[in-house]
Amino acid sequence: MQQQSAAAAIRSAGRRLTPQRMLVLEAVGALGGHVPVERIAAHVQQTAPQVDVATVYRTVALLSRLHLLNEVQVGGVSHYEVADPSDRHGHMVCEHCGATFHLPPGYLDRLRSRLLKDKGFDLHPEHVTVSGLCTACRSDEQHSHSGHTHTGASSHSHTGSEA
Amino acid sequence: MQQQSAAAAIRSAGRRLTPQRMLVLEAVGALGGHVPVERIAAHVQQTAPQVDVATVYRTVALLSRLHLLNEVQVGGVSHYEVADPSDRHGHMVCEHCGATFHLPPGYLDRLRSRLLKDKGFDLHPEHVTVSGLCTACRSDEQHSHSGHTHTGASSHSHTGSEA
DNA sequence: TCTCTTATCGCAAGCATTCGCAGGAGCGTA
């Protein structure tokens, strides 16, 4: 399944199929969800300790370009997930707690067609990351009206798909 | 004008008004558009060479949290612009050439209200950055159908407000 | 105006990420 077609995609893009590349793909799949490079590298190195982090960085960059992985920026840090062409969802990131939620593609259809028509801009739903406040953090704000400054991290730390 | 209210906002947030902070604000305003930290630091240091880059980084982070600057991620690099509460626009970034365009707030109204109703997520329009392909790069793609890999930078380099 | 508290600054060390290079390994071709 999965890995097969990924291997084919790498080949057909004129790139070489190497053990390191397959290990990175497997790692992201095995870890699931949105994974930072740090964890990908750690997972890969359990199997193949000689693989350098530089290779992992280069590989995730390549796989993103080939649309085999999606990159999600959470507070300026890149996370990766396995790209599924049948589910081109975007992401919502809470500015306060850093939680990440899926943004179903249906929500972007209208925006996409309007931008294409009006501006000629072809929006890629799976590369969309919008930020704002999740339910939990909105109610926090309401209660604790002390002028606390958002640090853009910490607090709760869900990573579910429901805000 | 501008600087006055910014100064007031810093004070009312309980932070101190320092020459360094005003210099950073002035620099972003003077340079205009979406400015990377590197250029902000260079501009500030023309006036005050002793100001450290670390200070500039800390300052833009603070000013972003206070909504006096907006952060725009272009290919993983943070750029900043002066925040105008009366024009809470988002941004569109071309994945191919890296060009940045304004996304008028009207385009996000419907998405915003739907997310709030369905998911309880309060989207901040001025923090939205969507990515895709701009008009110029879409027509490039059509013509040169060689399997060239997008490097996510270079090529044309508009920074206007029309895709 | 002077004093005091502590947020902020400059400096330098610490990390994460990227770059440059030389050796090694895919994979197309014969």
Add this chain to the structure above:
DNA sequence: TACGCTCCTGCGAATGCTTGCGATAAGAGA
């Protein structure tokens, strides 16, 4: 199956951003 062209990789060095810390100065209160 063997050969050879390049792409990739691992390594070490460089870059760029962040953090810790002592010194400084903003701004509240007397």
